Each structure stands twice: as C-alpha cells, then as structure tokens.
Amino acid sequence: MTNKEASRRVGVHDRTGREWRNGRIDPNRRRAPALMEQEPVPSSTRYLREDERIHIADRLREKASVRAIAAELGRSPSTISREIRRNGMPLCGDHSRWVYRPHAAQRRAGDRRPRPKPGKIGQNVELRDFTQAHLAMRWSPEQICHALRRRFPDRPETHVVHETIYQALYVQGRGELRRELARALRTGRTRRKPHRQAASRQPRFSHPMVMISERPTEADDRAIPGHWEGDLIIGKAGASTIGTLVERATRYVMLVHLPGGRGAEDVSTALQTTVQALPRHLTKSLTWDQGSEMAAHHAFTVATDIPVYFCDRPAPWQRGSNENTNGLLRQYFPKGTDLSTHGPEQLGAVAAELNSRPRKTLDWETPAERLHKLLTA
Known part of the structure; x- marks a missing residue:
C-alpha cells in the first residue's frame, strides 16, 4: 500500500x-498501536x-x-x-x-527461487555466439570469462563465470551451446566427470586402514631403526611392477620381485618373503600409500606381525624417503620400459649398488654401513 x-x-x-x-x-504524538503477542515462528535454516x-x-x-x-x-x-x-x-x-x-x-x-532457471548464455544471443566462437578456437572457459569482462567492462549482463559455460555444455536439457563444442575442451570429454566428496568415499579395503597419524612417534624422528616405507614403481603400460622398501633411519633399500603382477595377494606374499630375511628388531612398522595393491594388508600383518600404516590422500611427502629412492631407481629402470625383464638377481644387484652409495643425510656413510653398525650393536 x-x-x-x-x-x-x-x-x-x-x-x-x-x-x-x-x-x-x-513523544507528543500518538504512538503506533501495539501488535498482538504472537508465538515466535521457528526460523528457517x-x-x-x-x-x-x-x-x-x-x-x-x-x-x-x-x-x-x-x-x-x-x-x-x-x-x-x-x-x-x-x-x-x-x-x-x-x-x-x-x-x-x-x-x-x-x-x-x-x-x-523456482528451478530450473533459464541460463544466462541461452538468453543472450551475443554472449552465446561469442562463447561458441572462442570454444571453437580451443579457448578454455576461464579464458573466455576474462575476455568477456575485458571486452565488455560496462555490460554486466555479458559477464559469466566459467561454471556457467561448463553447465551450458554439459547440463542436459539446456541446449545453450552446441554439444560438439565440448570436444574442443582440453579434457575432450562430452560428458561431465562427477567428483565424489571425500566424506562420501566408500571404504577402500575390507579391513579398516590405520592412518599414519597413529604411527608411533619414534618413527618420525628416525632415531630408532625398523620403520619402513613402501611403494611400487610401474613399468610400460602398467603391465610390470617392482616393489620398493626403504628403512627410514638408514635409507637401506630392498627391492621386491613381483613376477605375478601387482594384485593384493601377490604383493602381500612377496612382501612377506622379503621381510623374513630381516631380524625382528628391524621390522617395527611399514608405511604405504592407499594403493589397491595393499588391500591384503591385514593378512600381511597377521603373517609377519608388522603393522601397516597408510598415508593421507594425496600426501606423498609422508613417505619422503621412499619417493626419493624411487627417483633414484629410475636411473636403472626408466619410465616406459618393461620391468618384467629384471629378475631377482638383477634387483638384488641394483639394491646393493644403491646401498653402497654414501649419503649426505648419513654424514657420508652408506646405508649398508649404517645398517651393519646396527646389526653388530
């Protein structure tokens, strides 16, 4: 009114x-009439x-x-x-x-509030033509958004964010941009790939993982030996694999032969065979990433009495010694080569050569010398 x-x-x-x-x-004028007392309406969230x-x-x-x-x-x-x-x-x-x-x-x-809403690109012919032309030139949606703001600084109706362009390409039923333009995107996908939220991620293994935050604190400062880090290096087309184990205190390297592939049972059996050669006081824990090859981690722990701890995703720095060693191993096993041609003898020779290199972090001692001191002590 x-x-x-x-x-x-x-x-x-x-x-x-x-x-x-x-x-x-x-105060000299008539006051507004008091409203009737009402029960408070619960607030919408x-x-x-x-x-x-x-x-x-x-x-x-x-x-x-x-x-x-x-x-x-x-x-x-x-x-x-x-x-x-x-x-x-x-x-x-x-x-x-x-x-x-x-x-x-x-x-x-x-x-x-009503949904669905008409898209901004579909309502503006000039905006749609500009976007289609630059997608055909293989511009990214983010580049197009910034170009629109620079080209039309005083026309907010032409300003969009890159998500608006992605929705115009991928959301069914809108038809604001030609579907074939999606192939001009750098991903080349004509359908959007959904990203699951971390909270909705399904458990990766049948037995729950024990995270690295629960690992004993003695493993963090590397003062006490016996805590190992493990990983795999992958060969050509993912068809061949070598397992790597690095002791955190001495940087001593052991290579695991995996002729049967990187299945969970194969990796568990090969790791059990490898760690049996170590004395008990040098097998305190094993830290691994969340790769599917460790799905049988519970069976490995039962067989060897070595607890397995898992890094966060993605956090390769939590296994820094192992990641560094994998880089050194690429001198012997280059990426894109077939790793199945290397037998146990050759793997042992490569590990012995790495263990005989002096390391700055060990005051220029070799991992073999540092481990020998621990064994004789």
Whole structure:
C-alpha cells in the first residue's frame, strides 16, 4: 500500500504514518498501536521469512548495524548483508541512496527461487555466439570469462563465470551451446566427470586402514631403526611392477620381485618373503600409500606381525624417503620400459649398488654401513 492508504487504514494522519514507518517516534504524538503477542515462528535454516525481512527493514531505518540485526534474528551477518545487497534497490534511481523494502525483497526472493532457471548464455544471443566462437578456437572457459569482462567492462549482463559455460555444455536439457563444442575442451570429454566428496568415499579395503597419524612417534624422528616405507614403481603400460622398501633411519633399500603382477595377494606374499630375511628388531612398522595393491594388508600383518600404516590422500611427502629412492631407481629402470625383464638377481644387484652409495643425510656413510653398525650393536 501507499503511505497514505496505510495511514488511513489504521486511522492516523499520513505524516504520522510516515514517521512510524521511518522509525521516528515523537513523544507528543500518538504512538503506533501495539501488535498482538504472537508465538515466535521457528526460523528457517535456509530461507529468510517475510517477518524477518520486515524486521531488517525496521532496524535499518533505526540505523542498526548488520551484526546487531543478525544477532537479533539468529542469522549470520553475511546472510543479512547479502540480503540487503541482493534485494535492496536504489531510491528514485539514485544509486548513492540504497533502500530496502521488505515486501519487494520477498517478491524478488520468491521470483528467483523456482528451478530450473533459464541460463544466462541461452538468453543472450551475443554472449552465446561469442562463447561458441572462442570454444571453437580451443579457448578454455576461464579464458573466455576474462575476455568477456575485458571486452565488455560496462555490460554486466555479458559477464559469466566459467561454471556457467561448463553447465551450458554439459547440463542436459539446456541446449545453450552446441554439444560438439565440448570436444574442443582440453579434457575432450562430452560428458561431465562427477567428483565424489571425500566424506562420501566408500571404504577402500575390507579391513579398516590405520592412518599414519597413529604411527608411533619414534618413527618420525628416525632415531630408532625398523620403520619402513613402501611403494611400487610401474613399468610400460602398467603391465610390470617392482616393489620398493626403504628403512627410514638408514635409507637401506630392498627391492621386491613381483613376477605375478601387482594384485593384493601377490604383493602381500612377496612382501612377506622379503621381510623374513630381516631380524625382528628391524621390522617395527611399514608405511604405504592407499594403493589397491595393499588391500591384503591385514593378512600381511597377521603373517609377519608388522603393522601397516597408510598415508593421507594425496600426501606423498609422508613417505619422503621412499619417493626419493624411487627417483633414484629410475636411473636403472626408466619410465616406459618393461620391468618384467629384471629378475631377482638383477634387483638384488641394483639394491646393493644403491646401498653402497654414501649419503649426505648419513654424514657420508652408506646405508649398508649404517645398517651393519646396527646389526653388530
């Protein structure tokens, strides 16, 4: 209603109604009639209600701060700030004077809520043609977005984010961009690949993993030997594999022959055979990544009494010694070569050569010398 009509309905002069609406109360004038006490309506956790918008408008006229309004409504200050910014309007077209009208704000919010919405690219022919032309030139969606902002700085209706372009390509039923343009993207995919959230990830192994955060603290400072790190190096086309074990304190290397492949049972059996040659006080723990080859980690622990700890994903630095050793091993086993041609004897020779190299981190002793000292002690 207009101010005059609202004042007439409650029986006051329109000037008095205007003062009430603006939050000014003259003690010599008639006060606004008290509203009937109502039970508080439970606040929605997602959308602002109309009565909350009225409260925002009243408090803004009283010059209350956004944080004060948020505290009164039990909302986040960012929610109130965003509501005022999105649903307010310039007063009489003057952008320096911003006004918030609660009922108009309620209508605006309601108009935006229905789904699905028409896409921005589909509604603007110029924007659609520009996007299609540059996708055909193999520009990325992010490059196109920045080009639009530089080409049309004063036309916000042409400004989009890269997600808008991806949705115009991939979301079924929109048809805003030609489907064949998706092949011009660097991924080459015509369908979007979903990314599962970490919280919804299914358990990787039948037996739960024990994470590296639960590993004994004595393994972290490398003062006590017997804590190992393990991994696989993969050959050509993923068809051949070699297992690697590195002792954290001495950097001593052992290579595991895997002629049967990298299946969980094959890796578990080969690791059991390899660690049997070590004395008991040098087999305290094994740290591995979350590769599927360690699905039988529980059987390995039962057979050898060596607990297996798993790194976080992705955190290769949590097995830094092993990652460094794998890089050294690529001098002997280059990427893209068939690793199945290397038998146990050759693997032993390569490991012996690495273990006889002096290491700066060991004060220029060799891993073999450092391990020998531990065994004789």
